[in-house]
Amino acid sequence: MCGIVGYVGGRGAQKILVDGLQRLEYRGYDSAGIVTLGGGATLLREKGKVVELEKLVSEHETPDKIGIGHTRWATHGEPSQQNAHPHQAGDIYLVHNGIIENYKELKQELPDHEFTSDTDSEVLAALIDSFYDNETSLESAVTQALQLVEGTYGIAVLSTREDDKIVVARSGSPLIIGVGQDETIIASDASALVGHTTNAIYLNDGEIAVCKAGSVELTDLASHPLSAKVEKIEADMSAIQKQGYDHFLLKEIMEQPITLQSTLNGRVIKAEARAQLGGLNMSAEELQEIEHVVIIGCGTAYYAGMLASYYLEQLVDGLTVDVEIASEMRYRSFHLPKDTVALVVSQSGETADTLACLREVKARGVKTLGVINAVGSTIAREVDGGVYVHAGPEISVASTKAFTSQVAAMTIFAIQLAQAKGAGAQELGKYIDELAAMPDEIQKVLEAHKDQIRDVATKYAHYEHALFLGRDTLFPVALEGALKLKEISYIHAEGYAGGELKHGPLALVDDRFFEVMLLQENALLDKSLSNLAEMNARGGHVIAITNSDRQIDAEAVIHIDTKQELLVPIVLNVVQQLFAYYVAVARGNDVDQPRNLAKSVTVE
Numbered sequence: 001m002c003g004i005v006g007y008v009g010g011r012g013a014q015k016i017l018v019d020g021l022q023r024l025e026y027r028g029y030d031s032a033g034i035v036t037l038g039g040g041a042t043l044l045r046e047k048g049k050v051v052e053l054e055k056l057v058s059e060h061e062t063p064d065k066i067g068i069g070h071t072r073w074a075t076h077g078e079p080s081q082q083n084a085h086p087h088q089a090g091d092i093y094l095v096h097n098g099i100i101e102n103y104k105e106l107k108q109e110l111p112d113h114e115f116t117s118d119t120d121s122e123v124l125a126a127l128i129d130s131f132y133d134n135e136t137s138l139e140s141a142v143t144q145a146l147q148l149v150e151g152t153y154g155i156a157v158l159s160t161r162e163d164d165k166i167v168v169a170r171s172g173s174p175l176i177i178g179v180g181q182d183e184t185i186i187a188s189d190a191s192a193l194v195g196h197t198t199n200a201i202y203l204n205d206g207e208i209a210v211c212k213a214g215s216v217e218l219t220d221l222a223s224h225p226l227s228a229k230v231e232k233i234e235a236d237m238s239a240i241q242k243q244g245y246d247h248f249l250l251k252e253i254m255e256q257p258i259t260l261q262s263t264l265n266g267r268v269i270k271a272e273a274r275a276q277l278g279g280l281n282m283s284a285e286e287l288q289e290i291e292h293v294v295i296i297g298c299g300t301a302y303y304a305g306m307l308a309s310y311y312l313e314q315l316v317d318g319l320t321v322d323v324e325i326a327s328e329m330r331y332r333s334f335h336l337p338k339d340t341v342a343l344v345v346s347q348s349g350e351t352a353d354t355l356a357c358l359r360e361v362k363a364r365g366v367k368t369l370g371v372i373n374a375v376g377s378t379i380a381r382e383v384d385g386g387v388y389v390h391a392g393p394e395i396s397v398a399s400t401k402a403f404t405s406q407v408a409a410m411t412i413f414a415i416q417l418a419q420a421k422g423a424g425a426q427e428l429g430k431y432i433d434e435l436a437a438m439p440d441e442i443q444k445v446l447e448a449h450k451d452q453i454r455d456v457a458t459k460y461a462h463y464e465h466a467l468f469l470g471r472d473t474l475f476p477v478a479l480e481g482a483l484k485l486k487e488i489s490y491i492h493a494e495g496y497a498g499g500e501l502k503h504g505p506l507a508l509v510d511d512r513f514f515e516v517m518l519l520q521e522n523a524l525l526d527k528s529l530s531n532l533a534e535m536n537a538r539g540g541h542v543i544a545i546t547n548s549d550r551q552i553d554a555e556a557v558i559h560i561d562t563k564q565e566l567l568v569p570i571v572l573n574v575v576q577q578l579f580a581y582y583v584a585v586a587r588g589n590d591v592d593q594p595r596n597l598a599k600s601v602t603v604e
């Protein structure tokens with residue numbers, strides 16, 4: 001949430017900052033601002049999207065070579081120019097991600113500063129300024145201020161008095177320092193560094209860095225020098241561009257055959273009927289001992305975990321599996337049985353609740369494995385082992401390709417666990433074959449059904465309510481389908497287990513609702529068809545999404561021809577993604593940046 005970018009070097013800072021903010025815009029888009037220094041400060045802030053800021057910058061161009069910028073997702077104070085970052089206090093300019101929890105108390109101690117915004121961030125700027133006298137360096141003032149702060153922050157700070165450096169610090173909100181040739185670029189997300197440098201320092205909590213054109217000096221909060229580890233970032237420009245698609249969301253749905261293949265590469269070895277993940281840091285003996293798996297995530301990552309839990313139960317005899325919402329679990333007095341392993345699932349690897357939950361689980365001595373997309377992210381760095389799903393940057397706020405890759409990665413984990421516990425190739429072969437075939441199957445479905453899904457979606461786009469129903473492995477898919485629809489179309493949508501229909505939601509069925517019924521050719525199909533009949537009998541408007549060849553009596557039927565059997569829910573979910581996309585397009589919504597939301601939820 002919120003994006004930070006900073007630049008110091010030999011090139012014009014304004015353009016680099018605005019370009020960077022555009023790439024980070026998916027992290028927050030209610031206002032944006034930059035400040036650059038060059039014999040004085042040029043502070044430019046605007047309400048709305050980065051494109052509005054870009055217009056303002058074009059009217060106030062400067063050749064300045066140092067600056068910081070921010071795109072905001074409001075926490076304290078409405079979206080407005082006054083509340084936009086950077087915030088100024090004396091000679092100090094600051095951009096901030098996170099929440100300063102004790103800002104009200106700190107504000108009372110700063111009577112000399114005239115506050116112009118409602119933000120907690122301006123309080124931090126004023127606090128730094130209160131320590132910044134003529135004898136004090138910027139980094140020293142920042143360090144002293146941070147000792148008093150409670151909450152989370154990723155900050156970048158400039159001073160007109162020391163206009164060759166940017167001071168950055170982090171506690172709980174990510175910051176990456178790109179080390180280029182005689183230039184340094186700061187960003188809250190690696191995508192802003194792509195095209196500038198592939199060398200990066202990932203700041204850890206409690207670290208402060210003084211960034212100049214040709215150097216980065218790292219210390220802890222007690223000013224002890226630290227050595228910086230420079231790592232390679234791997235992403236190319238094409239991964240963060242729309243490449244001819246109207247929206248990132250459509251691109252990310254359509255590229256799933258490729259991104260899923262990256263998840264599977266080297267991990268699903270069909271010829272040997274075997275699957276393995278490289279980075280678990282667990283021996284076969286340790287895997288054998290696992291008796292319980294807890295899967296932790298938020299939103300779509302949680303639903304991916306829920307779907308994978310069915311596969312874990314199916315594949316590993318005797319294993320017990322729980323799936324937990326991170327924001328709930330982290331505050332519970334939970335107990336985990338001996339021989340538990342925790343799978344921590346997150347696309348961004350930065351979700352505040354998931355990270356906090358990971359720390360709670362670790363504190364109980366439980367082994368943690370990450371199922372993460374963003375390479376180098378905080379959760380990926382804090383888990384004991386795990387797997388990168390390699391879906392590539394997900395720019396659209398709604399998560400799509402990450403879900404598919406997360407489920408696939410956890411299914412591989414399930415196979416590996418089953419192998420370690422002695423399951424033979426015969427028992428596992430079908431899962432392995434279906435995983436290996438999945439990219440082609442998804443490709444086939446996207447090609448064959450895109451137009452039909454668009455037509456059905458357009459027809460139902462005027463409804464205001466929707467009910468998604470599925471049984472067994474299709475229950476988490478129903479929940480995910482409802483989430484996807486509500487977040488980008490703003491249609492009120494609920495997901496339910498098919499068997500629950502008569503226990504309440506059937507009362508909702510009327511002309512204001514449409515219902516999405518997920519139907520899989522398996523032992524529960526007849527039961528689901530009964531649910532469908534019950535809705536038809538009450539005037540329901542049912543869209544059936546199915547791989548079954550049976551005659552299905554529904555208002556609309558999207559019939560998918562696929563060889564998948566066990567893993568068909570993953571394919572049906574792709575259909576739902578496209579459905580939600582086209583509904584949102586038909587309603588004229590901002591598909592990639594839905595209102596009120598932002599990617600990477602780094603605050604609670």
Ligand code: F6R
Binds near residue numbers: 348600
């Ligand atoms: C839904 C969506 C969110 C995220 C959730 C977790 O489309 O994007 O529900 O899935 O905020 O995010 P990560 O996976 O980054 O931890």
